[in-house]
Amino acid sequence: MEKFILAFVVGGAICVLGQILLDVFRLTPAHMTVTLVVIGAILGGLGLYEPLIEFAGAGASVPICSFGNSLVNGALTEAKRHGIIGVLTGIFEVSSAGISSAIIFGFIASLIFKPKG
Amino acid sequence: MLQGQQSWLFSNRPVLLATAVAGGPFEARSAIAADFDILHDDLWLGQNSFEKAEKKLLEEACLASIQKAGIQKEEIQFFFSGDLMNQIISSSFTARTLGIPYFGLFGACSCSMEGLALAAFVVNAKGAKYALTACSSHNGSVNKQYRYPTEYGAQLPPTAQWTVTGAGAAVVAAEGTGPRITGATIGRVLDLGVTDPFSMGAAMAPAAVDTILAHFRDFNVDASHYDLIATGDLGEIGHAIATDLLRRQGIEMPGNIFTDCGVIIYQDNQPVMAGGSGCACSAVVTYGHFYNRMLKGELKRILVVATGALLSPLSYQQKESIPCVAHAVALEWEGV
Numbered sequence: 001m002e003k004f005i006l007a008f009v010v011g012g013a014i015c016v017l018g019q020i021l022l023d024v025f026r027l028t029p030a031h032m033t034v035t036l037v038v039i040g041a042i043l044g045g046l047g048l049y050e051p052l053i054e055f056a057g058a059g060a061s062v063p064i065c066s067f068g069n070s071l072v073n074g075a076l077t078e079a080k081r082h083g084i085i086g087v088l089t090g091i092f093e094v095s096s097a098g099i100s101s102a103i104i105f106g107f108i109a110s111l112i113f114k115p116k117g
Numbered sequence: 118m119l120q121g122q123q124s125w126l127f128s129n130r131p132v133l134l135a136t137a138v139a140g141g142p143f144e145a146r147s148a149i150a151a152d153f154d155i156l157h158d159d160l161w162l163g164q165n166s167f168e169k170a171e172k173k174l175l176e177e178a179c180l181a182s183i184q185k186a187g188i189q190k191e192e193i194q195f196f197f198s199g200d201l202m203n204q205i206i207s208s209s210f211t212a213r214t215l216g217i218p219y220f221g222l223f224g225a226c227s228c229s230m231e232g233l234a235l236a237a238f239v240v241n242a243k244g245a246k247y248a249l250t251a252c253s254s255h256n257g258s259v260n261k262q263y264r265y266p267t268e269y270g271a272q273l274p275p276t277a278q279w280t281v282t283g284a285g286a287a288v289v290a291a292e293g294t295g296p297r298i299t300g301a302t303i304g305r306v307l308d309l310g311v312t313d314p315f316s317m318g319a320a321m322a323p324a325a326v327d328t329i330l331a332h333f334r335d336f337n338v339d340a341s342h343y344d345l346i347a348t349g350d351l352g353e354i355g356h357a358i359a360t361d362l363l364r365r366q367g368i369e370m371p372g373n374i375f376t377d378c379g380v381i382i383y384q385d386n387q388p389v390m391a392g393g394s395g396c397a398c399s400a401v402v403t404y405g406h407f408y409n410r411m412l413k414g415e416l417k418r419i420l421v422v423a424t425g426a427l428l429s430p431l432s433y434q435q436k437e438s439i440p441c442v443a444h445a446v447a448l449e450w451e452g453v
Binding site: 022023115116 | 267272
């Protein structure tokens with residue numbers, strides 16, 4: 001039960017941050033999303049995001065900042081193995097499943113459905 | 118003819134001979150659904166794009182108003198039309214269908230009264246026996262061009278407004294029975310520095326107030342001269358700001374006279390945030406709801422102040438503020 005509460009609180013706090021970026025700082029939805037990705041990437045690079053996932057589980061791994069963390073993790077892991085070129089090849093390594101499925105399912109949905117307005 | 122600084126007095130009193138309004142499925146559930154001539158239950162109108170659907174709405178409204186006027190389209194000398202699409206394609210493509218000599222207008226959502234003022238001016242000056250004026254907007258096409266496509270799912274702030282899917286058209290004639298177009302006031306472009314495209318009411322309110330004050334000054338009248346003064350699409354927030362700005366000028370607008378088309382068009386249970394907007398907003402409310410109320414004798418003298426936000430998607434992305442304009446037209450019904 002404690003796990004669920006932690007996930008709810010941490011995930012909710014990230015969403016509150018997003019809402020503040022929209023309402024107070026008047027960012028567009030795209031700018032808000034990118035800002036959260038960048039925050040996740042910075043925290044990931046400093047080694048702070050993995051402990052957050054261990055602490056809050058899905059509360060930290062589901063929000064979009066987790067994507068920033070994955071990008072940096074992939075790049076750093078590959079960089080250790082292959083040097084500087086690994087930074088480029090590694091960026092999408094961890095997150096490729098998410099990106100590919102977004103493209104493929106988005107494409108399928110566009111074939112089946114019509115915009116409602 | 119020229120009255121005061123920026124107004125026209127139409128001494129030959131051109132007639133608003135016939136009007137027609139068309140709307141989409143959301144408008145079919147609106148507070149003024151009974152005032153529509155044509156309602157569609159399909160947002161696409163059977164077309165394969167929202168832009169084509171908007172053009173079809175405009176064509177339908179134009180043809181219906183010509184039919185209701187009891188004339189042939191060949192008898193109409195000029196067509197004044199505007200819309201919100203890039204290069205006003207809805208209007209120009211409708212003009213292609215109609216084959217009537219055409220003036221394309223862009224005044225954003227002020228097109229309805231800009232077109233009516235110009236049509237009345239031309240008819241009053243005996244430049245035409247009949248003139249047609251119209252405008253249109255479509256929720257899908259406007260959101261796609263100015264904001265986000267709906268399926269992107271962007272969250273809207275409570276200041277946002279709902280673009281009306283519809284079109285309104287009116288035939289202005291030198292003679293005939295119907296409400297008379299007695300005067301018009303053309304607005305200045307004002308910009309008080311609002312940059313948020315989701316807060317159009319606040320951006321446009323000062324322009325509406327400027328035009329209302331100019332109208333009162335040029336014609337030497339006050340609010341009590343009219344049974345109803347309606348702004349175009351300020352919405353609830355813009356309407357409150359306009360009321361407040363007028364109060365600061367020492368003008369108290371009676372609540373039963375001063376209203377806004379964007380506030381009255383939809384029902385309370387429709388999720389439209391601050392109210393309706395778009396070229397069709399003032400057009401369908403004026404040519405549908407107000408016109409019918411005039412014919413019933415409920416309204417004798419009205420002033421419609423259509424408000425327009427003159428931004429482009431590019432200008433606000435480049436952080437420019439939003440210039441706004443408002444044009445007012447006075448209508449009078451003397452009874453049959």
